[in-house]
Structure formats: C-alpha cells, structure tokens
Amino acid sequence: MRTAQIVVILLIGVIAVLYALDLAGDGQGVTDLAPAEVREYQGEQLSSITDFRENSIRGPQYVNASTYTLTVDGLVEDREEYSYDALMERFPRYRKVVTLYCVEGWDVTILWEGIRVEDLLLEAGVKPGANTVIFYAADGYSSSLPLAYIEDRDILLAYAMNNVTLPAERGFPFQLVAEDRWGYKWVKWVTRIEVSDDANYRGYWESRGYSNNGSLDRSFFDRG
Known part of the structure; x- marks a missing residue:
C-alpha cells in the first residue's frame, strides 16, 4: 500500500473518532452530533434516551423539519417565525445536564442541547406588562411558565439529547x-x-x- 493511501486512511480514522467525541464542553458553540448517544458527561452518568415512558396525549408526533415553523408572538414588539434551519443557524447553542421528574414516579437524567428561550424572546422584544410564556405543541398540548423564570435561568428549547438529535417520540x-x-x-x-x-x-x-406552578418542591396536585 502506498504511503499516500495510508495517510488518507489514518486521516479518515481520526475524523471519525473526533466526530464521535463530545467536544463542545459547557456553554455555547456549534456541536457535531454523534451517531450514537453518550451515556456519561463530565463524570456524570446519564440515563438512556430509551428510558422514557410514552405518555403524550396523542402519541408521538412526526414533524417534518423542512416544513416546520416556530412562531413567537403575543406581547412582543416583533412577531417572529423561524424555520428549523434558521433556528439552528441563528442562535447560540447551549448544553446542560438536567433531570426530568415525571408525576408517574420515574425520572431520567439527560444531557440536553438547544437554544435559550430567552434569546428568542430578546429577539422578538417583550412588551411591558408581560408575565407569562405559553408553549404550544404540534399535538394540541400546551403549558406555561412565568416570564421571570425564563429570564432568570438558561431555559433551553432542546433539539438534542445525549448528543443525538431528538427522536420523534421525544419531541x-x-x-x-x-x-x-x-x-x-x-x-x-x-x-x-x-x-x-x-x-x-x-x-x-x-x-x-394539576398545579399551574409545577415546581418540584410542591405537589403537582397543588392548585397554585
């Protein structure tokens, strides 16, 4: 085998290894998603993306990324509409490990990656008097969170979990x-x-x- 061919093969191998590694670290930055999920992040063990239970109101929704639109409206200065590609290209990306606790009694700890909801709101421009952010889903589901909660924390709109793109059943x-x-x-x-x-x-x-507050330190049946 010629030296040039050996060099090319070695380069391909190096690229493949780098692609599979978690290189993004904390904070913002473009991340190449791996072909298989990671199960550990910075020494912390992660649940699998298969550890969830399917409990949505109408079953998994299969959204076409090429026709997807996210609308940001209401009490904003500028109503915004984004395609999937625009969201992925326009906003900084963040990642963090967060545990989801279900009222059914199970929980999963996942490395989430996405864009900050606050960045979307900043671009749209929140009008005075606003205090609530309502999220609507493709299946008709909805829920809300206080605006102050969104502004005080890096709340993510995630597109990946454990370094792989969200499966349809995960959102x-x-x-x-x-x-x-x-x-x-x-x-x-x-x-x-x-x-x-x-x-x-x-x-x-x-x-x-269910509680409108939804905080983990309160019962989910608390009507507050």
Missing part, C-alpha cells in the same frame, strides 16, 4: 427543558411560544387539576 424538533418543574411542563414538539399577561393561563394538565 423532535424541539422540546422545552423546564428544569426544576414536573414533567408535564416539559412541552414536546413545540410549534409556538406566546408571550402573555395572563398569569392564570392553564395548559392541558393544569386545566385538569
């Missing part, structure tokens, strides 16, 4: 990572974000008796 193209809130606040298949002044807005499960 592709985007799932809200509502850390420190019960799982029913983690809206999957997000298609619209509405900025509102209705602090009493109740989403799908909240209108059926």
